Amino acid sequence: MPPETKQTLPPPRLEIRNLVRNFEGRRVVDDVSLSIQPGQVTCLLGPSGCGKSTTLRMIAGVDMQDAGEIYVDGELICDTLFRVPPERRSIGLMFQDFALFPHLTVGRNVSFGLTERGAVARARAEEMLAKVGLERFIDSYPHELSGGEQQRVALARALAPQPKIMLMDEPFSGLDNRLRDGIRDETLAVLKEEDTAVLLVTHEPEEAMRMADEIALMRDGRIVQQGAPYNIYRAPKDKAAVAFFSDVN
Numbered sequence: 378m379p380p381e382t383k384q385t386l387p388p389p390r391l392e393i394r395n396l397v398r399n400f401e402g403r404r405v406v407d408d409v410s411l412s413i414q415p416g417q418v419t420c421l422l423g424p425s426g427c428g429k430s431t432t433l434r435m436i437a438g439v440d441m442q443d444a445g446e447i448y449v450d451g452e453l454i455c456d457t458l459f460r461v462p463p464e465r466r467s468i469g470l471m472f473q474d475f476a477l478f479p480h481l482t483v484g485r486n487v488s489f490g491l492t493e494r495g496a497v498a499r500a501r502a503e504e505m506l507a508k509v510g511l512e513r514f515i516d517s518y519p520h521e522l523s524g525g526e527q528q529r530v531a532l533a534r535a536l537a538p539q540p541k542i543m544l545m546d547e548p549f550s551g552l553d554n555r556l557r558d559g560i561r562d563e564t565l566a567v568l569k570e571e572d573t574a575v576l577l578v579t580h581e582p583e584e585a586m587r588m589a590d591e592i593a594l595m596r597d598g599r600i601v602q603q604g605a606p607y608n609i610y611r612a613p614k615d616k617a618a619v620a621f622f623s624d625v626n
C-alpha cells in the first residue's frame with residue numbers, strides 16, 4: 378500500500394505515481410501522478426503528442442515505465458522491478474480503431490474476453506448488450522451494424538469481464554460528428570452504472586468538459602493542472618491552458 382494512504386479510507390481504484398517514460402533520450406512522460414476512485418471518470422486532456430497514449434499504455438501494461446509505480450486498489454501492480462502482466466490487471470480497453478472481430482457474431486464479440494463459455498457466456502453477452510440497447514443484434518455480424526452501434530458493442534465487450542478500470546484512448550474520434558455527442562452521453566451513462574474507474578484520453582476540451590468528473594490537463598509530458606472541469610475552464614492556470622480551452626463554448 379502506498380505509504381501515505383490513510384488506513385481508514387479505501388485506497389483509490391487506480392493510482393499512478395511519478396510515472397516517467399523516455400524515448401530516444403527524450404522524456405515524453407515526465408513525473409505523472411493521478412488517482413481515480415471507482416465510478417469516477419478522469420480525462421487526461423492535452424494536445425497531440427503530449428504523452429497521453431504513452432501514459433495509458435503503461436497503465437495497460439503494454440509498455441513499461443522507466444520510473445514510477447502503478448497501484449490498483451492499493452496494491453502495487455507495476456514498478457521498475459515488478460510487473461503484473463496486462464491480462465491480469467482487470468483493465469478494459471477502448472481505442473478509436475479497436476475493431477470488432479468481423480467473423481464473430483456480436484454476441485461472441487462481447488463474450489470474447491470472458492473465462493465462461495456456452496450458455497453462461499451468452500447470458501452475460503445478452504445482459505451487456507441490453508445495457509447498450511442492442512440485445513436484438515446478438516446473432517448479427519458487425520458489418521450489419523452502424524458505426525455508432527459497433528462502438529456500443531465495443532463498450533459492451535470491454536465491460537463484460539467487469540474490469541476494475543477502463544482505459545479509453547480517443548474512443549469517439551472515428552465517429553461522425555452528428556453522432557458523437559449522443560454516443561458520448563450514452564457511453565457515460567453506461568460507464569456510470571458500473572463500478573469502474575475510467576481514464577479517458579482526449580485532445581478535445583469539449584469532450585472532457587462533457588464527460589469528466591475530473592480533468593488532468595497535460596502538456597509536454599507533464600500534468601500542468603488538475604481539477605473539476607468547470608474550475609479548470611473558469612480558472613485556467615496559464616496562457617497555454619486559456620488558448621487550449623478557447624474553442625469550448
Ligand code: ADP
Binds near residue numbers: 400401425427430431
Ligand atoms: P499523445 O497520445 O498525447 O498524442 P503519445 O503518447 O502518443 O502522445 O506520444 C508522445 C510522444 O512520444 C510523441 O512525441 C511521440 O512521437 C513519442 N513516442 C510515442 N511512442 C514512441 C515510441 N514507441 N518510440 C519513440 N517515440 C515515441
Ligand code: MG
Binds near residue numbers: 429430431546
Ligand atoms: Mg494518443
